[in-house]
Amino acid sequence: MRAVVQRVLRGSVTVDNEIVGQIGHGLVVLLGVGCGDTVEDAYYLADKISQLRIFDDQECKLNLSVQDVGGSVLAISQFTLFGDCRKGRRPSYSEAARPEEARELYEVFVQRLVSNGLTTATGRFQEHMVVEIINDGPVTLLLDSRKQF
Template sequence: MKALLQRVTKAQVEINGNTVGSIQHGLLILLGISPTDSEQVARKLAARVAGYRMFSDAEDKMNLSLSDDNGEALVVSQFTLAADTNSGRRPSFSSAAPPAQAEPLYLAFVEELKALGISVATGEFGADMQVSLTNDGPVTFLLDTEKS
């Protein structure tokens, strides 16, 4: 499972011109799910995201987590993060989990963030979405459970 974390001052997701999720200060989280991922992996990654220190403290050091900083999360499923891009000029999506497997894991990730006290907004799984954000810093990190 991969989570692309972007520290934002605001972010929103629209479907057909209608805003379905928006946040102010916090993280835009793009989530990619692979066939080998499980609910345990989703919950573990959510806990890591909630505690990942990427917000500035009083000394302008990245010492605060989303939980510490009372930030919000906007979680958007993005199967393209799971693409195999190691060869050729076109990505292969055979390494992305099929929707029937990915959606419950996406929802488990969202529910775990909520259980950890994070205010969470979402996109709509599988929809064609337009995501806009103001990246703060810019600060962006990729967390990959297969590499940890």
């Protein structure tokens, strides 16, 4: 499972000209589910993201988590994080999980964020979404549950 995590001033997701998810200060997480990912991968990333110390403390050091600052999370499914561009000009998505499996693990990930006490908004799975991100910093991190050790 892969995640692009961005610290934001605000973020929103629009589907068919309707805002379906939005947050203020917090994190936008673009989440890709790969073949072979499990519930443990979803828990690992949700827990890691909940506790990442990427917000400024009083001394302007990245020392606080989204939980510490009372921020929210906007979680958006994005299978293209598993796009393989090594051959040719068209990415291969063969390493992305099938939609049924990906939806289930995406929902597990979101529920884990909520159970960690985070206010969490979402996009809509398998829909064309317009995502607005006002990055703060900018702070952007890449996480992969298969690279946890």
